[in-house]
Amino acid sequence: MNQQEGYADDIVKGFVIWSMVWGLVAVLVGVFISFQIAFPQLNFPPYLTYGRLRPIHTNAGIFGWGIGSFMAFFIYITQRLTRTSLWSPGLAKAQLWLFNIVIALAAVTLAMGMNRSKEYAELEWPVASLVVVLWVIFAVNIVMTIVKRREEQMYISLWYILATLVGVAVLYLVNNAAIPVSLTKSYSAYAGANDANVQWWYGHNAVAMVLTTPPLAIFYYFLPKATGVPIYSHRMSVVAFWSLIFMYLWTGAHHLLWAPVPDWVQTLAMGFSVMLIAPSWAAVFNGYFSMNGQWHQMRENYLVKFLIFGITFYGMQTLQGPSQSIRTFSAFIHFTDWVPGHVHMGTLGWVSLVLFAAIYYTIPRLYHTEIYSIPLANVHFWLVLTGQLIFSITMWIAGVQQAAMLNATNPDGSLHYSFIETMVELYPYWHMRALGGVIYLAGLLVFLYNIYQTINGGKTQAAAQRA
Numbered sequence: 413m414n415q416q417e418g419y420a421d422d423i424v425k426g427f428v429i430w431s432m433v434w435g436l437v438a439v440l441v442g443v444f445i446s447f448q449i450a451f452p453q454l455n456f457p458p459y460l461t462y463g464r465l466r467p468i469h470t471n472a473g474i475f476g477w478g479i480g481s482f483m484a485f486f487i488y489i490t491q492r493l494t495r496t497s498l499w500s501p502g503l504a505k506a507q508l509w510l511f512n513i514v515i516a517l518a519a520v521t522l523a524m525g526m527n528r529s530k531e532y533a534e535l536e537w538p539v540a541s542l543v544v545v546l547w548v549i550f551a552v553n554i555v556m557t558i559v560k561r562r563e564e565q566m567y568i569s570l571w572y573i574l575a576t577l578v579g580v581a582v583l584y585l586v587n588n589a590a591i592p593v594s595l596t597k598s599y600s601a602y603a604g605a606n607d608a609n610v611q612w613w614y615g616h617n618a619v620a621m622v623l624t625t626p627p628l629a630i631f632y633y634f635l636p637k638a639t640g641v642p643i644y645s646h647r648m649s650v651v652a653f654w655s656l657i658f659m660y661l662w663t664g665a666h667h668l669l670w671a672p673v674p675d676w677v678q679t680l681a682m683g684f685s686v687m688l689i690a691p692s693w694a695a696v697f698n699g700y701f702s703m704n705g706q707w708h709q710m711r712e713n714y715l716v717k718f719l720i721f722g723i724t725f726y727g728m729q730t731l732q733g734p735s736q737s738i739r740t741f742s743a744f745i746h747f748t749d750w751v752p753g754h755v756h757m758g759t760l761g762w763v764s765l766v767l768f769a770a771i772y773y774t775i776p777r778l779y780h781t782e783i784y785s786i787p788l789a790n791v792h793f794w795l796v797l798t799g800q801l802i803f804s805i806t807m808w809i810a811g812v813q814q815a816a817m818l819n820a821t822n823p824d825g826s827l828h829y830s831f832i833e834t835m836v837e838l839y840p841y842w843h844m845r846a847l848g849g850v851i852y853l854a855g856l857l858v859f860l861y862n863i864y865q866t867i868n869g870g871k872t873q874a875a876a877q878r879a
Contacts, residue, residue, distance in 0.1 A: 419488075419497055420487065420501040420504060421488070421778050424484050424774070425778050426484075426505075427487070428484045428771055428775065430480055430511070430512055431480030432771070432860060434476025434515055435477030436856065436860065441469040442469045447846050448462045449846075450839065459523050464523050467534045468519050474532065478763060478767075480515075482576070482622075482630075483507070483550060485626075485629075486576075487554070489569055490557050493561075494558055494560075494562065494563050495561065499556035499557045503549055506549065507549045513542070514542050521535065522534060530600070530611050531615055532614070532615055533588055536596055537590050537592050540590075543584065548581075550577070551578075554573060554577060567632075569629040569632045572625045572626070573626075573629050575625050576626050579617065579657075580618075580622065583618060586614065587611060587614030587615075589601035589602070605672050609668065612668055613661075613664035616664040619758075620656075620660040620661075623762075624656070624660075625657075627722070627763050627767070631699065631719060632649060632698075634770050634773055635699060635716075638709075638715035638716055638769065638773060639702070639713070641706055643702050644698050644699075645701070648697070652690075659684045659691065660684075663681050663737070669681075669739050669743070670742070682738060686734045686738070689731065689734050692726070695726070696724070696727040696730075699720065700720075700723075703720065714772070715773055718768050719769045721761070721793075721797065722762050722765035722769070723762070723766075725758070728757060728761075729761075732754050732757075736751075736754065745815050748810075749814055749841065750807060750812065750815070753803065753804040753805070753811060756800065760803065760804075760852060765796070765797075768859060775866050775867060775870075776866055776870070779869075779870025781869045783866050784866040785865070792858040792859040795852070795855030796851075796852050796855035798855075799848045799850070799852030800848070802844060802845075803845055804848075806845050807841070810838055810842075813837060813841075817829045
C-alpha cells in the first residue's frame with residue numbers, strides 16, 4: 413500500500429510492469445510475422461508459422477499489453493477519482509497472478525494449435541473460462557470501490573471504466589458460449605450466419621470496449637494531469653459517452669457487408685457506423701479545445717505530444733472506420749492490406765501512445781522519483797510515430813493497389829490479374845511494413861530502458877532514505 417495516500421499502488425506497479433513485458437512480446441512477435449510475410453522461408457512449422465503466431469501477437473497485444481495496462485490504470489484512476497482506497501487489495505493481487513497465468517496459457521495453447529478460429533476469441537474453453545473468472549474479480553473490485561466512494565461527483569473517466577467492465581463481460585460471455593467436446597476442443601453454440609453475426613457483434617464491440625472506452629478513460633484523466641488545465645467540457649464528454657455507447661452496439665455487422673446476413677442488418681450497422689463519427693470526434697474536439705492557449709506544451713511537455721497525437725490518431729480511426737462501413741468502399745478494400753494499416757493506426761497510434769503517456773506520468777509518482785530521461789522519451793516518441801506511420805501508410809497504399817488489381821477485369825468480364833500477380837506486387841510494401849515494425853520496436857526498447865532506469869532510480873532513492 414501507498415501509506416501516504418492509503419492507495420493500493422503496489423498492485424498498479426505490478427500490472428504496469430507485466431503489461432510492458434507482454435507488450436514487448438506482442439511487438440517482437442508482430443515484427444517477426446511481418447518478416448514471415450515478406451520472407452516466407454522464415455515460417456518454421458509447426459509452432460513458428462504465421463498461422464500459429466498471429467493470434468499470439470493479437471492476444472498478447474490487445475489483452476496482455478492493452479488489458480494489463482487498463483487494469484493498472486483503472487485501479488490507479490478509480491482510487492483517485494473516488495478518493496477511496498481499493499475495495500480489496502488482496503483480490504487485486506490474486507487478479508495479477510491470474511492475469512499472467514491466463515496470458516501465458518493463451519500463448520502456449522495457441523502455439524500448440526488450440527484455436528476456436530474466432531477473431532479475438534481464439535482461446536479454447538478452459539482458458540476462456542479463466543478469463544471470465546479474472547474479469548469478475550476485476551469488475552467486482554472496481555465497482556465496489558466506486559460504490560463506497562467519498563467523492564460524489566462521477567468524473568467522465570469513471571463512466572468509461574464502468575462501461576468497459578459491463579461491456580466486456582456481456583460481449584465475452586455471449587460470443588464465447590460453446591459446446592466442449594474435449595479439454596482442448598469446443599464448438600460454437602451458434603451456427604452459420606448466426607455465428608458470424610454474433611462473432612462480429614463481439615469483434616467490433618471488443619474494439620469499442622477494449623480499444624476505445626479504456627483509452628478514452630485514461631486520456632480524459634491524464635490530459636488534465638499532464639497539462640495542468642481542465643478538460644474543455646464535461647457536458648460534451650458525457651453526451652459523447654452515452655451516444656458512443658448506444659451507437660457502437662449496432663455496428664458489428666458492417667464486417668459482414670455482402671455476406672449472407674439480412675440486408676436490413678447490414679444497413680443498420682452501416683448507418684450507426686457513420687453516425688459514430690459525431691461522438692468519436694466530440695472526444696477529439698474536447699482534447700483539442702482543452703489545449704486552447706496551451707499548444708506551446710506540445711514543444712515543452714513530452715507527455716502532451718503522446719496524448720494529443722494519440723487522440724489525433726483516434727480521430728483518423730473514427731473517420732476511416734465509418735468510411736469502411738459503406739458498402740461500395742467495403743467491397744473495394746475489404747480483405748486487402750488496407751485493413752491491417754487501419755487497425756495498427758489504432759493500436760500502435762491511438763491506444764499505445766496514450767498508454768505510453770500514462771506510464772510516463774505514473775511510474776515516477778509510484779516510485780517517488782523523476783523520469784530518468786526526457787530526451788530519451790522524446791526519442792521514443794519520434795521512433796514510434798515514424799514506425800507507425802510507415803506501417804500504416806504503406807499498408808493503405810498496398811491495400812488500394814491490391815484492391816484495384818483484384819477488381820480489374822477484361823472486356824469479357826474475366827479477371828485481368830491472377831491472385832499470384834497481385835501478391836507479387838505487394839512484396840515491396842511488405843518489406844516497408846517490416847521496416848516500420850523494426851523502427852517501432854526500437855522506440856519501444858528506448859521506452860523500456862527509460863522506465864527501467866526510472867524505477868531503479870526510485871528504488872535507489874528509497875534505499876538511501878531508509879539508510
